[in-house]
Amino acid sequence: MKDAAIELPWAHEPKFRCFGCSPRNPIGLALNLRQLPSGEISAETTFSEDYASYPGIVHGGIVSTLADEVMGDMLALRFGMLAFSVSLRMRMLLPLRIGEPYLTVARIAGSGHGVVKTEADITGADGELHVTANAAYQPIRSEQARLLMGLDDTEHARLNHYFDHETRTV
Amino acid sequence: MTSATTIPTREQVASVVRELLGQELKIVPSDITDDAVLKELPGADSVRLVRVVSRLERHWDKEFEDEAVFDLRKVDELVSLTLSYLTDGNG
Numbered sequence: 638m639k640d641a642a643i644e645l646p647w648a649h650e651p652k653f654r655c656f657g658c659s660p661r662n663p664i665g666l667a668l669n670l671r672q673l674p675s676g677e678i679s680a681e682t683t684f685s686e687d688y689a690s691y692p693g694i695v696h697g698g699i700v701s702t703l704a705d706e707v708m709g710d711m712l713a714l715r716f717g718m719l720a721f722s723v724s725l726r727m728r729m730l731l732p733l734r735i736g737e738p739y740l741t742v743a744r745i746a747g748s749g750h751g752v753v754k755t756e757a758d759i760t761g762a763d764g765e766l767h768v769t770a771n772a773a774y775q776p777i778r779s780e781q782a783r784l785l786m787g788l789d790d791t792e793h794a795r796l797n798h799y800f801d802h803e804t805r806t807v
Numbered sequence: 808m809t810s811a812t813t814i815p816t817r818e819q820v821a822s823v824v825r826e827l828l829g830q831e832l833k834i835v836p837s838d839i840t841d842d843a844v845l846k847e848l849p850g851a852d853s854v855r856l857v858r859v860v861s862r863l864e865r866h867w868d869k870e871f872e873d874e875a876v877f878d879l880r881k882v883d884e885l886v887s888l889t890l891s892y893l894t895d896g897n898g
Contacts, residue, residue: 726870728857728858728860728861730854730857730858730861731854746865746868747868754868756865766858769858769861769865771864771865771870
């Protein structure tokens with residue numbers, strides 16, 4: 638069974654320029670997300686030299702961004718929840734190489750105390766595990782969004798369903 | 808992830824440690840002795856051992872200090888370290 642490709646519901650929002658998932662950010666990752674039969678959200682990524690640290694190696698900060706993005710998008714896609722990451726922990730087991738494909742898979746690990754806990758694994762084409770990530774996300778409050786994102790009344794009303802989520806519903 | 812509501816016994820922790828080491832290194836868990844040196848287990852290398860630590864962290868929803876992880880020598884020390892996070896409220 639082919640995994641279902643996902644069209645981002647927020648793709649056409651005028652202010653949407655996310656470094657991780659917007660196709661309109663020219664320096665971003667422009668991730669293509671898929672939903673796996675398990676419900677997990679995944680992204681296949683091959684990095685160019687624009688994202689290098691040491692020669693031939695993908696920069697660790699970019700790898701962290703990749704994991705954070707797929708986990709955050711999972712919350713938005715599966716639960717309609719926009720959230721800020723409040724902690725992100727990476728275990729870098731093996732470096733990622735420029736020009737080689739990697740699969741990032743994100744899943745829910747739990748919830749409580751006002752945060753949702755998530756996990757992500759990044760594996761190589763040979764199935765070898767390169768990175769594990771664990772993160773906690775706090776749902777964005779409506780008024781917080783209005784202020785921080787500079788939303789006007791129309792935008793706020795249109796996007797309001799993404800905010801003020803309860804973590805116990807995850 | 809497993810959030811423990813009661814503190815597991817040393818034997819229970821040791822059983823999970825052996826199970827995850829066995830899965831990662833593709834060896835029989837019951838063949839892993841307490842005093843075995845981690846890096847001398849068949850198939851072991853630093854990456855595989857950190858991977859086991861990562862799985863232990865997720866299993867118990869704890870974060871181990873890197874310094875403690877890289878100081879580990881023997882299986883029994885990994886069991887003790889894991890148990891310390893479950894009993895002392897670390898992580």
